[in-house]
Amino acid sequence: MHILVVAHTLLQLYIADMNILGVWKLAAVYFPNHHVLRAAAILHDIGHLSFSHAVEKTLGYDHRALTEEYIQSPEVVSILHTANLEPSDIIHYLRLPSPLTGTQNILGLDHLDSFLRDTYMTGNIETMPRELIKRIHCSEQGIETDEPTGLQLLRLIVQVHYY
Structure with missing residues (x-):
């Protein structure tokens, strides 16, 4: 034990x-x-x-x-x-609220890291994190990306939180 x-x-x-x-x-x-x-x-x-x-x-x-x-x-x-x-x-x-911690409506870097890492480590990610990061832009206002990447991030969030 x-x-x-x-x-x-x-x-x-x-x-x-x-x-x-x-x-x-x-x-x-x-x-x-x-x-x-x-x-x-x-x-x-x-x-x-x-x-x-x-x-x-x-x-x-x-x-x-x-x-x-x-x-x-x-x-x-x-x-x-x-x-x-x-x-x-x-x-x-x-x-x-900040780019690090996020806000009520905006994903922060802390959670983005968790979603990328956890789905990668469990083999549930379609695109390597380093490739997703290239398609994401982050400013003081939050994370911005194209629609396909945004939908992929939402799938990661659902996988991490609901499975």
């Missing part, structure tokens, strides 16, 4: 790392000079624990609050300051 728990924990860490790297990569592709967004992309999920979304409500836990706490830690503050970034700017950015 102990090996299974360790293996699952390592898998959760791997998945979390892949999400952080994927979101950061998308931020770098679409917003190469938006340093606050790119730092927020790296830091947006550092408060997640294993099964975080699945158990947050039950345990009364909020990964966003822990993320903000970690961003204000001396180690992270020091790193951000070497890049001329303020922790308060990153936290403020993460609290707002």
